[in-house]
Amino acid sequence: MRSTHRRAGAALLCLAATAGLVSCGGSDSASGKTTLDYWLWDDKQLPAYKECADAFEKANPDIAVKITQTAWNQYWQNLTTQLTSGDAPDVWTDQASYYPQFATNGQLLDLQPLIDRDKVDLSGYQEGLADVWVKDGKRYGLPKDWDSMALVYNTAQFEKQGVSTEQLADLKWNPDDGGTLEQAIAKATVDAEGRNGLDPAFDKKNVKTYGFLPEWADGATGQNGWGPLAASNGFTYLDKNPWGTEYKYDDPKLAETIAWFKRLIDKGYAPRFDKQSSVGNTELLSAGKGAMMIAGSWTISTFTDPKARQKFAFAPLPAGPEGRKSSLNGLSDAIWAGTEHKEEAWKWVKYLGSAECQDKVGKRGVVLPAQKSGTEAALAAHTAAGRDISAFTDIAADKNSTFMLPVTEHGTEINPLVQDAVQSVILGQAEPGPALKSVNEKVNGLFK
Amino acid sequence: MGAKTAVAPPDQGTGIRAAAGKERKRPGRRRDDRKAAWLFLAPALVGFALFYAYPTVRGVYYSLTDYNMLAPPNFVGAENYTQLIGDEQFWNALKVTAYYVVLNIGSQTVLALLLATLMHRLTRSVALRAMLLVPWLVPNVTVGLLWMWLLDANLGFVNHVLEALGLGTSGFFTSPDLAMPTIAAVNTWAYTGYTALLLYAGMLQVPQHLYESASLDGAGEWRMFHRITLPLLRPVLALVLVVSLIGSFQIFDTIAVTTKGGPVGATRVIYYYIYEQAFAQFHMGYASAVAVILALVLGVLTAVQMRLLRASRSDLA
Secondary structure, three states: OHHHHHHHHHHHHHHHHHOOOOOOHHHHOOOOOEEEEEEEOOOOOHHHHHHHHHHHHHHOOOEEEEEEEOOHHHHHHHHHHHHHOOOOOOEEEEEOOOHHHHHHOOOEOOOHHHHHHHOOOOOOEOOOOOHHHEEOOEEOOEEEEEEOEEEEEEHHHHHHOOOOHHHHHOOEOOOOOOHHHHHHHHHHOEEOOOOEOOOOOOOOOOEEEEOOOOOOOOOOOOOOOHHHHHHHOOOOOEOOOOOOOOEOOOOHHHHHHHHHHHHHHHOOOOOOHHHOOOOOHHHHHHOOOEOEEEEEHHHHHHHOOOOOOOOEEEEOOOEEOOEOOEEOEEEEEEEEOOOOOHHHHHHHHHHHOOHHHHHHHHHOOOOEEOEHHHHHHHHHHHHHOOOOOHHHHHHHHOHHHEEOOOOOOOHHHHHHHHHHHHHHHHOOOOOHHHHHHHHHHHHHHOOO | OHHHHHHOOOOHHHHHHHHHHHHHHOOOOHHHHHHHHHHHHHHHHHHHHHHHHHHHHHHHHHOOEOOOOOOOOOEOOOHHHHHHHOOHHHHHHHHHHHHHHHHHHHHHHHHHHHHHHHHHHOOOOHHHHHHHHHHHHOOHHHHHHHHHHHOOOOOOHHHHHHHHOOOOOOOOOOOOOOHHHHHHHHHHHHHHHHHHHHHHHHHHOOOHHHHHHHHHOOOOHHHHHHHHHHHHHHHHHHHHHHHHHHHHHOOOHHHHHOOOOOOOOOOOOHHHHHHHHHHHOOOHHHHHHHHHHHHHHHHHHHHHHHHHOOOOOOOOO
């Protein structure tokens, strides 16, 4: 802790000194350059941001950007450790469920005064992305990219069962009989003898290909599994988003949705939880063991990779009783409150958030940038390569079809609680209604 | 047998002690010893103070605070400890850990004793001994990944074989009933060779002539194991048990790689719980309290075990 204070003190001194045009920190290095530390976790995006950094360094010869990429699994631990030791990166890629923790503990720089001073235009961003990062009038990040959800399926497996692309593009779902989504899933489920799930002789004990691969290690949002379907059934996570204080996991609409998934498993259309793979659904889908799953737009490049073992395509999420619903989630770039190079860091974040940088990122087609023009660049890149990603972009363009993932305090505590409750239902250890009601009490207890 | 033992010549151990006794009587030796001793002890002492003693004190202090690693800690007294009493996840973690320890120590010790006895009585091949160590040399994370793929419910080799044999597949890591036994089995696989070598080294201390005279008296292998090897191995066995008990309690990496505490807490052992609390949920203060309790539990268990096995005394003396 002590070193944080010392650093904060040094930063203050520096700020005082900058009043007289003296640049601080890195100025004592041999080259006279300030070096900014920038962190991100996605290795696929690293080349894109290197390109941004090169352009930025060219325009700002006195600043050098050092990018460090760490895998998601270690990213937050490393960041917390660095923050604890008072040696955090100046700028890092931030995520909605982690940032409340940092904001509450005063680790993030409020960007609003800088935005006002430099008159930064926030209207170029996709709608709703910028406001997630505001708490109590303070703004803790500029939007970087966004993601939405869609269905990804194995084209050959559905073709073989006579399910057309048109049918897949217009699936309906409800929690009672599963609608046309369940029909398609049943057809794509094939047992060892080649009979599909609708065949009366279908042997659910010997399934070769599952029609659907649900994700159960999905925290409190179910983003890659139950979340979008529950939302299309009329479920909302909490009273107010962002910064709500009362979750609604006891909503019967959610219980109905989870119960439908359980029935899907009981019918043999999806792997039993206690017999599912521990290596992840993407691998199963790639191995041809599953026909369909819900995937985020950040996986586009995985499934469209020409080296992929199967041929995949994307379809919009099914329309539930309340229509189609996809989460719309975004990342931001945040500045550490303890940085010694506040102005330089702000320049870099401003550039990262600008259309100029985000167009560069978009062109590579690995993510969908937050700037509308960047998204268009990404779309153009995918279209040019013959990849149809409209399942992700169409739903995001329709305001009534998207919802924000919950941004609240205690996010990291709620995740394991809800995940355990949902898993216990899927395992048959508990009934959906009581299990979700009990976990909802625990979750809301955290806010008291 | 007793009579024969009595006639046997004094063993090596007594010889060494006699020699040491003679040395001590030599005059003019004592002066420099202490300085040199401190000099040689210093690196270990500094390391101990810096990497064990200081963090322990610090940990105990954090356990009395609401430290979340981002904001400075506030003193909260025994609040973390009272919260712990009502924390069902903590009790579940203790229960699950105990289950693992019983499974792991049980299978590992029995198998290691068997292997060590075979090495001792049947073959003393160096190549064989080296091979036994191979699984132990593989990093735990690699062991976890290896078995995760081998045992995977849909893509794993083991399940393909089971299916081909008509036995059906199992979700070894995803079924709440199988997950913990599977992890115990994986770690047994990784550590048995090492434990066997420790026990084997202990067996080598048992004077060979005891076996010779026993076999002259017509004792079979099982009787010799039961009446000679096991009693004389006791101090080594006690050490091995204490070390592997502590090691077993600290099970973490295999779980972090394979089940991540799931399904539904079935493998959320105490170490994994501490890790989750500290680094995923940022409750460093609370995690420290759990860690302090774990240290106490381990201390008590070790003391009980040492006493029960009379570890500090050997029947060989």
